[in-house]
Amino acid sequence: MRVYDSLTRAEREFEPLHADHVGMYVCGMTVQDKPHIGHFVPFLTADIVRRYLEHKGYRVVHVQNFTDVDDKIIERARQEGTTPEAVAERNIQKYFEAARAMNLLPATHYPKATEHIPEIVALIDRLVERGHAYAAPNGDVYFRVRTFSAYGKLSGRNVDDLMSGARIEVGEEKEDPLDFALWKAAKPGEPQWPSPWGPGRPGWHIECSAMSMKYLGETFDMHGGGRDLIFPHHENELAQSEAATAKPFVRFWIHNGLLYTGGEKMSKSLGNFFLMEDLLQHYSAEELRFFLLSTHFRSQAEYSDARLEEARAAFQRIREAIARLQEARRSAGENTALVSEAGSDLRDTATQLQQEFFDALEHDFNTAAALGKVFEVVRHANRFVDAAPSGRDAAVVDAVLESFTEMLQLLGFFPDGLPAGADEVPAEVDALARKRQEARAARDWEAADSLRQEILARGWVVDDRPDGYRVKRK
């Protein structure tokens, strides 16, 4: 299994640190607001990594945090006249609603910053003891960047270049402009916790170090998040972690490309984001998942309605192929022994393509390539169904359906199994369809067409077929 690591800027063979499990930490949301689709790129990436690792037999300890105290949450609470806790809790619930809808596997742990203050304080204390951090007179504690000689190795910067952009905010008492806050002294009316340096709250970066090390150990396998977190967040996280432990922090840094829209990065500050709860009104979780997986996670993808419509059309092709196979299966009966030449060809091709599907995921979780293989199976299956519509090759059809199930479920589609071929048609609609069929038999096209309109008005579509008709959901 080959995995690209942002730190070394190369891919290499993945071997877990521990024989019995893989440790994976994903930077979660700062819960100042509801989740948008951009947030779900790293979460979905982690979901795929998780599923693939489990498919390979690994146990994954999957940690995804919530940053539930920071300037923006405090500000939001102030505007709304509520508490930061209430803002955070509300948005955490929104996250879980969207995550469930999207069929994301639940993480092993969802640590919150506010519930890990002792661990955070202990880690800061360790840094102070080692001389990597210092308390300023105002009660802030800063990381002394120049004591960590490897600073900049993740984002590819050197401290001297950074100097030009670095600045000291009003009220900060840093020794060096590059230093960053580990602990922020309490301000009136803000959430605060006691510490050896006085009351205050954690800085942004330190929580991820404290919490990841708590649940995964001082060195762990994979750390994920958006590319935009590389600097300063992950650079700082790495620095303070390795400064504290003198051990390598993360073995594989997995950064996803950002989602764009209208040619611009989708972001909170630009206000051009699409909320998950809104998108889920218009598109199915499957369609959204398909859209996100049809681009490699490290590339930047462009979100637009047109892209989503394409995803819908493409995914529909897969659903249709499955439905056709299911129909073929029903007509094939129980004669599983008979296998035609076309059937055995299909079976061989499907087996081969499924192997190529796994190979694609084996190579840096290439879901886009993997989906390409699914479509190749679709085409071969369709050809087969076209060529042999009579009841034959039940065993082959079963095998291909099983193959679709394995591939699609590994990508997180159809958690409850493949969709049943035929929808439950309401008696009323069924009666209309029957009447229409009678009208057609009587060559009364006008009546047939108006009945079709009535059925359509009830949300169903009739397809005429050589052997009759089929009613399906619009």
Added chain:
RNA sequence: GGCGGCAUAGCCAAGUGGUAAGGCAACGGUUUGCAAAACCGUCAUCCCCAGUUCGAGUCUGGGUGCCGCCUCCA
């Protein structure tokens, strides 16, 4: 200015030095009372220049054009 990324058909997009996956659209066909849907088929030599190599979309150097990070951001 510093650091990094990207450039593949009308659009999206994969590509691990060995002769360009897949999807959408379009077009042709099958099917149909008409239609829709569906299915099948057709559809590129990879931004430019030079180099390395038996062989380059893939590697190297030089251009050009986009984009990101350097401030909160998934």
